[in-house]
Amino acid sequence: MLDRIVEKNELLELVDELSRERTIIGPVPREEHYFYEAVKNVRELDLGFNYCVYSPKAFLFPPTETLFRFEAQDGSFGATPVLEDRPQAFVGVHPCDINAIRLLDRAFSRDHADEHYLSRRGATFIIGIDCPKACIEGVFCVDMKSNNAEEGFDIMCYPLEDDGKGQVVYGVMFGTKAGREWILYHQAGRAPSVKDERDFKQYQRQKEQAFPRSIPYDVDTLPDLLERSYDSLLWEATARRCYSCGSCNLSCPTCYCFDVYDELDMTLTSGERKREWDGCQLPGFALVAGDHNFRGKAASRLRHRIYRKGKWVREREGISGCVGCARCDRACTAKISSIEIYNQLAEEV
């Protein structure tokens, strides 16, 4: 059910107004691709973007961030947490990335709540834009059941009509109270008519045909398939090409591993505790005391990554660890492809 019908120009006007209170982050064209960037003027945004090279993850969980500042002097020690909660809005997030944010929300909330992530997340307003068709070749969001988002946005915009010249009519669904209030307070757009609801059904039917499938089985059976593939020769055969460069991890919207370190000031008595992105494909990821590396081989690291994405995260969080955006596949200069691996394993067993 739709909650509202809003035209793109009106949406952009609202976003323009929103920019007085929030940093606006959205798809900006650069080098023949799109990137999420903070913009000064909403006209820099291109809401008709196909896909962004990276997800907006870096604005919730930056590549490097300070956790706290510390000072140790004359036997005393003090620490001041550094939390970032400047209001921001993501404008134009596709379902895969919204589903990835849902996963990050769960991962950073369970057990020990991560205040650094959660304070940014709490200050983030999300305007989703649905994909009527697969954004680029190679994505497999439909196979991962991630090409629709049920939650994780404040509002979601379905492009019901698009004249291809910039005039777009969105069917809008509210995801949160904040989203509802934002639209209704500004009395944006109009209430959906019976025809709009019919158009929306038609849109969804067309959408089902517009995502070619990449794996010939139901992804719910993937954990079992992986379970049986632990000793496959594929891991070794594929990983001989792996640089262990971590590009697949670092461009993945659901990877959330990090490493923690201290950076001292020149006084050597004060400094910052920081964290930075880490990745399970990097050679030192599983290095522990005594110089023991429990995943010292690229093959075991590759298997680990595929198990995380296809099995373990799903078993733990109840949602897929992979949203099928294919950013890992595109990022891999060795052309190691996770979707190919999922397919080859199915052929083996």
Add this chain to the structure above:
Amino acid sequence: MKPKIAVFSLTSCEGCSLAILELENQLLDILGAVEIVNFREAMTERDCDIDIGFVDGAVSTPTDVEEIKEMREHCKALVAIGACACQGGINSLKNHQNEDDYRSYVYGDGAKHFPTIKAQPISAFVEVEYELPGCPMVKEEFLALVKAVLSGQQWALPQTSVCVECKKQGNLCLYEKGIICLGPVTLAGCGAICPTFGSKCEGCRGLASDEALQAASINLREQYDIPLENILADLRFYGAYQEKSLP
């Protein structure tokens, strides 16, 4: 007593020593924390030992060999800075050429007065505690190392490749534009400065690992149909690759 630090050059452009001066904002702090001594004087005054000796340049002449050995004796910790000191650097290009040729085109008629040997990293002659690779070395790494040594903490180079830093910068990978970048095989630490400014990584910081080089030789052949020789030429430029075996 403040720890004593000295900086010394062998065969190099001395760009790495200059990089230290570029730490403008932190330079005064460093000078407050350490005493900078003149290496030559330190070597004549026998009681004047040096806590950290930084050396840029390759060992490329018989005199270099003598000097690096003497430096080693006077330094508690010896740090090789820059591609030349860590890998032989650009100097090592001559290792792949005929000696008579390069001596005559560099020194002309005076060649006989300038004895020269194969350009090598200083670790080929003496034990080295730390290496700060790169052409030039990365000044932030220099600062981090000084702080670690002064505070008694451990310090180590990253084990990862330049791609890690490139991704953190949010760059469009150069492979998307059909450019063969050496980032996947090159040791991180430079902040991926070259790809960030649109140029391919040329491997100045040396190899990330032998495994990465092996992977490159397979991928170039199988996935890109490019002769390995093309990238070896690049890797030799800064001495990242000498003569390791390949599959």
